[in-house]
Amino acid sequence: MLIDKFGRNINYLRIAVTDRCNLRCNYCMPENQHFVEREQLLTYEEIIRLVALLSEHGISKVRVTGGEPFVRKDISSLLKNLGSIENIKQVSITTNGVLTFSHIADLIAAGIKNVNLSLDTLKRDKFLQLTHRGDFLKVLNSFHALLANDFNVKLNMVVMGSNINEILDFVELTKALPVSVRFIEEMPFNGQGHAYSGLEWNYTKILSHIETKYKLYKEQDPANAIAVHYKPEGHMGSIAVIPAFSRTLCGSCNRLRITATGGVRTCLYGNEVLNVRDLMRNGVDDVRLLEEIQNAVYNKPMDGFTAAASAKAKVPESMSLIGG
Ligand SMILES: Nc1nc2c(ncn2[C@@H]2O[C@H](COP(=O)(O)OP(=O)(O)OP(=O)(O)O)[C@@H](O)[C@H]2O)c(=O)[nH]1
Ligand SMILES: C[S@@+](CC[C@H](N)C(=O)[O-])C[C@H]1O[C@@H](n2cnc3c(N)ncnc32)[C@H](O)[C@@H]1O
Ligand code: SF4
Numbered sequence: 001m002l003i004d005k006f007g008r009n010i011n012y013l014r015i016a017v018t019d020r021c022n023l024r025c026n027y028c029m030p031e032n033q034h035f036v037e038r039e040q041l042l043t044y045e046e047i048i049r050l051v052a053l054l055s056e057h058g059i060s061k062v063r064v065t066g067g068e069p070f071v072r073k074d075i076s077s078l079l080k081n082l083g084s085i086e087n088i089k090q091v092s093i094t095t096n097g098v099l100t101f102s103h104i105a106d107l108i109a110a111g112i113k114n115v116n117l118s119l120d121t122l123k124r125d126k127f128l129q130l131t132h133r134g135d136f137l138k139v140l141n142s143f144h145a146l147l148a149n150d151f152n153v154k155l156n157m158v159v160m161g162s163n164i165n166e167i168l169d170f171v172e173l174t175k176a177l178p179v180s181v182r183f184i185e186e187m188p189f190n191g192q193g194h195a196y197s198g199l200e201w202n203y204t205k206i207l208s209h210i211e212t213k214y215k216l217y218k219e220q221d222p223a224n225a226i227a228v229h230y231k232p233e234g235h236m237g238s239i240a241v242i243p244a245f246s247r248t249l250c251g252s253c254n255r256l257r258i259t260a261t262g263g264v265r266t267c268l269y270g271n272e273v274l275n276v277r278d279l280m281r282n283g284v285d286d287v288r289l290l291e292e293i294q295n296a297v298y299n300k301p302m303d304g305f306t307a308a309a310s311a312k313a314k315v316p317e318s319m320s321l322i323g324g
């Protein structure tokens, strides 16, 4: 088992498979983002070795993220191999939707049912402003194709100054579509080289705003959720808010992160505490590899504030290497 010193059972692994991306979301990465060399990325063999090992010690859910997972070559083979690891009960993916449409058959073949799609606006011109790319229609296409193929789709919308006037439109989307829209507090991982300007809309403000138009019923939150879930009255879908910056749900955190370059992060807000790529490339055996990871997990910070306080001062990183 992977247990930390506060007794939290870590069973959810998030793996960033690349730091590269075909969008440039304002809150995540600048236009001139520097990407790591291909050789620095974990190979698929290394990823499979890690997941297979950790699956024997409590990891049962894996999320593939990035950067944009679908820009990495032959991602379908990785997804399929992850899905066939015996103790992995769920493989999920977080994607920006630009290339997802053409991979739907691969997702089905890999047994993936849960797709989280990031979309911060329902307007084509605004999409261009927010992402610096004009792929809005491709994302919409992917969204509808995923729903048509019965995927469980969650839409991730990062709430920032420029899209607050669309919060209610996103709630409206849940009226006739079986989708969960999640409103996310913006976090300081923008890779912009300037400090984070601060959170304007926290989860309570987002909820109060939604309640000006919709009657919300509290839904039961799944175990270890980092979101608070609600059902708007009469809607087919549901909504949730993710207090990603307020960090109110750390007490039940079950997450472990591996960055695209093999860094182990036991909290999103903390530093890399171990590098498993380097260990593996130096010939570590599974027993020692597991011990190192267990030790890192044991010392997982109590919450995102403790983690941030002890993290080295640095220019805000881009979320793309960490995977969100
Ligand atoms: N503070 C904080 N934010 C997180 C954590 N996990 C995910 N997020 C943020 O929540 C947003 C949605 O993340 P996703 O990649 O869709 O993953 P998820 O919320 O774990 O997805 P589910 O498994 O469907 O619940 C992103 O902005 C993440 O950065 C976490 O452990 N702590
Ligand atoms: C880093 S992205 C990687 C996967 C994929 N490229 C995508 O956008 O879905 C994972 C999630 O992190 C979120 N994210 C990125 N930067 C963020 C920030 N500064 N604050 C809050 N969420 C952020 C994105 O909106 C996305 O939902
Ligand atoms: S949030 Fe996702 S889509 Fe946007 S720049 Fe970051 S990695 Fe790319």
Ligand code: SF4
Residues within 6 Å of the ligand: 226, 247, 249, 250, 253, 254, 255, 266, 267, 268, 269, 301, 302, 303, 304, 305, 307
């Ligand atoms: S901030 Fe850190 S401890 Fe809190 S939920 Fe996120 S990863 Fe877990």
